[in-house]
Amino acid sequence: MSVAVLGAGAFGTALAVALARDGDPVRLWARDAGQVRAMAETRENAERLPGVTLPDSVEPVSDLAHAAEADCLLLSVPMQSLSDFLKATPDLWRGKRLVACCKGVDLATGLGPSGLIAAAAPDAVPALLSGPSFAVDIANGLPTALTLASADETAARAMQERLSTAVLRLYRSTDMAGVELGGALKNVIAIACGMAIGAGLGESARAALMTRGYAEILRLAMARGAQRETLAGLSGLGDLVLTCTSEKSRNYAYGLRLGQAGKAETLATTEGIATARAVSTLAAREGLEMPITTAIAAVLDGSVTVEQAADGLLTRPLRPE
Ligand SMILES: NC(=O)C1=CN([C@@H]2O[C@H](COP(=O)(O)OP(=O)(O)OC[C@H]3O[C@@H](n4cnc5c(N)ncnc54)[C@H](O)[C@@H]3O)[C@@H](O)[C@H]2O)C=CC1
Numbered sequence: 001m002s003v004a005v006l007g008a009g010a011f012g013t014a015l016a017v018a019l020a021r022d023g024d025p026v027r028l029w030a031r032d033a034g035q036v037r038a039m040a041e042t043r044e045n046a047e048r049l050p051g052v053t054l055p056d057s058v059e060p061v062s063d064l065a066h067a068a069e070a071d072c073l074l075l076s077v078p079m080q081s082l083s084d085f086l087k088a089t090p091d092l093w094r095g096k097r098l099v100a101c102c103k104g105v106d107l108a109t110g111l112g113p114s115g116l117i118a119a120a121a122p123d124a125v126p127a128l129l130s131g132p133s134f135a136v137d138i139a140n141g142l143p144t145a146l147t148l149a150s151a152d153e154t155a156a157r158a159m160q161e162r163l164s165t166a167v168l169r170l171y172r173s174t175d176m177a178g179v180e181l182g183g184a185l186k187n188v189i190a191i192a193c194g195m196a197i198g199a200g201l202g203e204s205a206r207a208a209l210m211t212r213g214y215a216e217i218l219r220l221a222m223a224r225g226a227q228r229e230t231l232a233g234l235s236g237l238g239d240l241v242l243t244c245t246s247e248k249s250r251n252y253a254y255g256l257r258l259g260q261a262g263k264a265e266t267l268a269t270t271e272g273i274a275t276a277r278a279v280s281t282l283a284a285r286e287g288l289e290m291p292i293t294t295a296i297a298a299v300l301d302g303s304v305t306v307e308q309a310a311d312g313l314l315t316r317p318l319r320p321e
């Protein structure tokens with residue numbers, strides 16, 4: 001099964017490096033021809049993943065059709081770009097295995113990556129790659145375990161085999177909703193945790209946010225037909241733990257700056273921002289109780305301060321756990 005990575009950000013580049021390390025050819029597509037030329041010449045993605053050498057078997061390409069000749073395409077563009085990206089060239093996706101590597105909920109539609117793939121590429125096999133992994137760790141060959149999900153068990157097995165390496169260990173799942181929502185929502189809770197630490201509320205508060213955040217992730221996921229065990233796995237609890245406890249997380253780091261200063265610039269792809277908005281809208285529409293996500297969306301749209309959001313959560317009615 002030939003593989004290409006579409007989107008040469010930090011994560012797409014790291015995946016290409018990991019999958020090409022044993023000499024297997026991997027095409028890495030970027031939309032910017034200048035970036036492709038630079039990667040081909042310097043064997044480095046200096047902008048997104050500096051210091052990591054691209055193996056000879058990584059072929060940077062700017063021709064999307066050339067990259068999309070591969071059987072299995074890893075989609076590594078940011079979540080809010082995925083819909084337009086897929087819709088622009090529908091013919092390229094026929095019969096392909098499309099593995100979404102982005103995490104989030106699309107603001108315009110309320111869909112996750114699998115829903116966007118189903119809508120724009122109905123003849124493709126949709127799949128997800130999610131779980132606790134920083135691009136730099138994968139690129140440096142550090143041990144990582146992720147979940148590969150596809151509703152088609154046979155396809156899931158084949159992709160699990162092909163995309164696992166000696167240090168990148170993939171578990172498989174057929175629970176698309178569970179894998180997708182765990183990955184999307186942990187970013188929102190990571191912003192909340194960063195805010196709590198940044199505002200000086202302490203590590204106990206962070207543990208409370210992670211635990212009650214997990215409860216609301218579970219609530220939404222179960223309402224979408226997900227399995228509870230999936231949320232306890234790598235793409236749920238695993239990624240929640242990593243992202244809520246490390247300053248290497250862009251979502252956590254953004255929350256930290258917001259908690260410290262009351263406002264923050266977005267310095268990098270921070271998927272939890274749009275996802276908080278998308279999920280708080282759908283939670284309100286569907287009557288789902290998601291107080292942390294709703295509070296974060298309110299801080300992000302400027303309608304409450306970090307302090308008011310914390311007060312709002314602390315003064316909710318007492319209830320059984
Ligand atoms: N960086 C990480 O450690 C991890 C990232 N992810 C996920 O991977 C996804 C991508 O993140 P990163 O690679 O880190 O982001 P990044 O910010 O490093 O790169 C995003 C790349 O996508 C490109 N891009 C944006 N819109 C595009 C479009 N319409 N068409 C083509 N290319 C487009 C940008 O030029 C940029 O090269 C996110 O959903 C993120 O949550 C998942 C696990 C780990």
Ligand SMILES: O=C(CO)COP(=O)(O)O
Nearest residue numbers: 131132133134249250251
């Ligand atoms: O998804 C990630 C880790 O699994 C990366 O997190 P950030 O997008 O917050 O950097």
